[in-house]
Amino acid sequence: MNVDTRDLISITEASNKGVSRLVADAEEGRPQVLLRNSKAVAAVVNIDSIDRLQRIDELEDDLRLLSIALVRAAADSGRRFDLDDVLANAGIDPDSLDED
CATH class of the missing domain: 3.40.1620 (YefM-like fold)
Known part of the structure; x- marks a missing residue:
């Protein structure tokens, strides 16, 4: 404007x-x-300007989330790890995680 x-x-x-x-x-x-x-x-300002600013704010949030998703997708090797394997490699007993 x-x-x-x-x-x-x-x-x-x-x-x-x-x-x-x-x-x-x-x-x-x-x-x-x-x-x-x-x-x-x-x-x-007129109400149309306020409506437009609110829509721009929504689009900005959407673009931020989209950019995060695109970066994650680009960096994803497709390799996945089982939680039990990760805990075992770290030397953590899964049963100890249930304790308060």
Whole structure:
């Protein structure tokens, strides 16, 4: 989302403008970025922008999981080990694992 520098407004200016005007501008596709001490602290955007950001977050999570799965698949030799064999090689008695 591109924000026009004309849409950067101080909180004082936003207060003078009024909530109704801020919301109307956002509905028309003009997000309003609120500044406090020349630092962006909040934004008034339309609901479509929020929906889009949430979907992007979901896709980001999906891509992260996909990349992990692809790395694991690429590094998988196909070789599998039986738990009892691994424990025996480590010198661990499987019955001792049941103790609290």
